[in-house]
Amino acid sequence: MRLFEFAAPKSLEEAYKILSRADADVRALAGGTDLIDQVHQGRRKPSIVMDIKGIPEMKRLAFDREGLHIGAGASCTDIYNFPPVKKNYISIAESAALVGSVQIQNRAGIGGNICNAAPSADTAPSLIVHNARVVIAGPKGQRVLPIEQFFLGPGQNAMAKDEILLGIVVPPPPASSASHYLRFIPREEMDIAVAGVASMVVIDPKSKVCKTARIALASVAPTPVRAKDAEAVLEGHVINEALIREAGEKAINAAKPITDVRGSIEYRKELVKVLTRRTLTKCLETLGNR
Amino acid sequence: MAKIPLVFKVNGEQQEILVQPYQTLLSALRDELRLTGTKEGCSNGNCGACTVIVNGRTADSCLVLAAEANGAEVTTVEGLSQNGQLHPVQKAFMKYGALQCGFCTPGFLLSAKYLLDSNPNPTEHEIRLAIAGNLCRCTGYDKIVRAIQAVAQAEV
Numbered sequence: 001m002r003l004f005e006f007a008a009p010k011s012l013e014e015a016y017k018i019l020s021r022a023d024a025d026v027r028a029l030a031g032g033t034d035l036i037d038q039v040h041q042g043r044r045k046p047s048i049v050m051d052i053k054g055i056p057e058m059k060r061l062a063f064d065r066e067g068l069h070i071g072a073g074a075s076c077t078d079i080y081n082f083p084p085v086k087k088n089y090i091s092i093a094e095s096a097a098l099v100g101s102v103q104i105q106n107r108a109g110i111g112g113n114i115c116n117a118a119p120s121a122d123t124a125p126s127l128i129v130h131n132a133r134v135v136i137a138g139p140k141g142q143r144v145l146p147i148e149q150f151f152l153g154p155g156q157n158a159m160a161k162d163e164i165l166l167g168i169v170v171p172p173p174p175a176s177s178a179s180h181y182l183r184f185i186p187r188e189e190m191d192i193a194v195a196g197v198a199s200m201v202v203i204d205p206k207s208k209v210c211k212t213a214r215i216a217l218a219s220v221a222p223t224p225v226r227a228k229d230a231e232a233v234l235e236g237h238v239i240n241e242a243l244i245r246e247a248g249e250k251a252i253n254a255a256k257p258i259t260d261v262r263g264s265i266e267y268r269k270e271l272v273k274v275l276t277r278r279t280l281t282k283c284l285e286t287l288g289n290r
Numbered sequence: 291m292a293k294i295p296l297v298f299k300v301n302g303e304q305q306e307i308l309v310q311p312y313q314t315l316l317s318a319l320r321d322e323l324r325l326t327g328t329k330e331g332c333s334n335g336n337c338g339a340c341t342v343i344v345n346g347r348t349a350d351s352c353l354v355l356a357a358e359a360n361g362a363e364v365t366t367v368e369g370l371s372q373n374g375q376l377h378p379v380q381k382a383f384m385k386y387g388a389l390q391c392g393f394c395t396p397g398f399l400l401s402a403k404y405l406l407d408s409n410p411n412p413t414e415h416e417i418r419l420a421i422a423g424n425l426c427r428c429t430g431y432d433k434i435v436r437a438i439q440a441v442a443q444a445e446v
């Protein structure tokens with residue numbers, strides 16, 4: 001393990017002081033399930049590792065008129081066990097329950113997942129289809145960004161060196177909507193997505209017309225991406241089998257995958273198509289069962 | 291780099307030790323407290339040999355800094371038996387032959403205890419998901435699953 005100092009601020013003010021130290025390269029520590037190994041391998045070389053879990057705001061989990069508030073230090077286990085998440089943000093619950101193993105989920109959070117900004121981050125597409133906003137904080141104040149602007153490239157996010165993620169706000173889901181996330185891995189758990197798809201649809205209960213569709217993809221581009229062509233196929237129409245097939249085809253337009261050990265370009269595109277169809281079908285099933 | 295004090299409870303006993311800021315909980319348990327029941331396999335969160343319970347939740351201790359455990363309550367495999375009596379999962383692992391070399395066993399025992407504490411009657415699928423973060427090179431998992439089922443069905 002490389003040498004670094006450890007800090008465990010108990011308040012945001014204390015954290016901002018540490019972040020302002022000009023001589024230091026500070027890295028926030030949430031669950032540590034990405035960071036500890038990265039430091040071990042020498043891929044990150046912080047001079048200070050700052051545990052944020054002792055800051056009360058970071059552990060926040062709440063559901064109010066503004067929507068769902070997920071503190072950057074809340075664990076996946078905390079998040080998917082929070083009843084409003086299970087009930088109103090199915091896709092987010094599903095993706096948090098896919099991250100690693102039980103041991104990993106007990107530490108790792110959605111905050112760390114998005115800050116790490118891996119193209120394969122399982123929770124990112126779900127946050128995108130739910131229109132989440134990220135709350136970024138630092139000594140110079142707070143700012144809010146739409147989640148889609150947060151990802152800049154593999155391992156790169158939109159925060160400055162002296163900023164940290166405070167949390168994520170997800171608006172209340174529209175009435176008569178449903179969301180789901182599916183990924184493909186060669187086994188049932190404990191692997192990195194070859195491709196992942198989240199879908200969210202809003203259906204008018206009377207006319208059955210799709211008012212809004214949002215589809216986002218993981219592991220098929222340098223950042224998570226929206227499949228806008230596929231969304232356009234569905235919006236303004238009554239979704240049927242043929243439209244679901246067409247949306248699957250169109251979702252491929254947004255995928256710019258690479259070939260690596262997990263899968264080839266062609267394979268990943270095929271997965272995007274199939275997973276888009278499956279998530280849309282699941283959304284309609286969920287709405288039908290309500 | 292200056293060592294930092296770590297005050298925490300391990301298997302019910304208060305401990306005060308000095309650790310390096312970059313030292314993992316796994317290393318603190320094994321190298322400082324000489325609790326070598328907790329094993330190091332992969333050091334990157336994949337094998338679960340280093341599983342311990344921190345404040346009621348399992349964690350891979352290779353991915354936790356010792357300093358993060360300040361004020362925490364930690365249970366290792368050494369803390370599973372009570373008053374000289376093995377824990378039911380330990381008895382079941384023996385009875386059902388759920389180990390060969392034994393290197394993975396401490397981790398499996400803690401994952402099994404954690405599952406059964408919150409879900410006393412898991413399905414086979416739930417058991418398999420609950421131990422997905424623990425790797426075993428020897429047994430093929432089947433006997434481990436049977437042992438955990440036996441505890442659930444009070445057959446130990």
Ligand SMILES: Cc1cc2nc3c(=O)[nH]c(=O)nc-3n(C[C@H](O)[C@H](O)[C@H](O)COP(=O)(O)OP(=O)(O)OC[C@H]3O[C@@H](n4cnc5c(N)ncnc54)[C@H](O)[C@@H]3O)c2cc1C
Nearest residue numbers: 030031032033034035072100109112113115122164165335
């Ligand atoms: C065995 C294993 C299996 C895994 N499986 C999956 C999987 O299936 N799907 C998946 O998506 N990921 C997986 N991961 C990766 C990892 O567990 C997730 O990305 C996890 O969500 C990271 O969260 P964390 O809280 O542990 O982050 P940390 O490791 O604490 O942090 C991750 C990065 O974000 C930064 N950071 C964290 N919090 C903040 C903050 N508040 N402000 C600024 N920066 C911050 C850190 O400095 C670090 O660079 C797996 C990892 C392991 C070891």
Ligand code: FES
Nearest residue numbers: 331332333338352
């Ligand atoms: S040694 Fe910690 S998970 Fe393998």
Ligand code: FES
Nearest residue numbers: 390391426427428
């Ligand atoms: S018994 Fe040998 S690794 Fe499991």
